Amino acid sequence: MKATKSKAWAKSPCTGIVHLxxxxxxxxxxxxxxxxxxxxxEPFLRGERQDEFHVVLENFYPLTKxxxxxxxxxxxxxxxxxxxxTVWLHKVSGRWISFVNSRYSATADF
Numbered sequence: 289m290k291a292t293k294s295k296a297w298a299k300s301p302c303t304g305i306v307h308l309x310x311x312x313x314x315x316x317x318x319x320x321x322x323x324x325x326x327x328x329x330e331p332f333l334r335g336e337r338q339d340e341f342h343v344v345l346e347n348f349y350p351l352t353k354x355x356x357x358x359x360x361x362x363x364x365x366x367x368x369x370x371x372x373x374t375v376w377l378h379k380v381s382g383r384w385i386s387f388v389n390s391r392y393s394a395t396a397d398f
Contacts, residue, residue: 297323298368302393311375314386319364319375326364326375334359341398344388345376370394 297308311319320326334349335357349356362377362384375389 295368297366297373297391298371302371302391304392305396306391308373308389308391311373311389312386316377316384319386323366323373327367328363328365330363332361332363333357334361337363339398344390348378348387367394372396 297311311322314322334345335351337345338351345361349359349361351357360379364375364377366373370393371391372394373389373391375386377384377386379385
């Protein structure tokens with residue numbers, strides 16, 4: 289893996305919140321191959337995180353639907369200069385797969 293490739297997501301200015309569709313539907317190994325090791329990996333249940341930062345998860349796992357509160361998810365975060373990238377993973381047929389992400393300023397206040 290080339291270092292320049294793994295940091296390509298941080299090359300343009302980090303303003304606003306941007307979704308990077310090329311990082312959806314990847315396995316953990318594919319994510320690490322493309323991006324390197326994340327700074328932080330956190331497992332959690334969907335119902336444990338209901339703040340503004342996690343509102344994007346409502347599109348996939350709305351808390352109004354029975355059972356979604358107990359869905360296990362993973363949150364992986366990379367930091368490069370003034371940019372952060374967070375990728376969320378869920379289990380599909382017993383395998384962890386990325387399903388949504390957000391690229392944003394490291395100084396963003398959610």
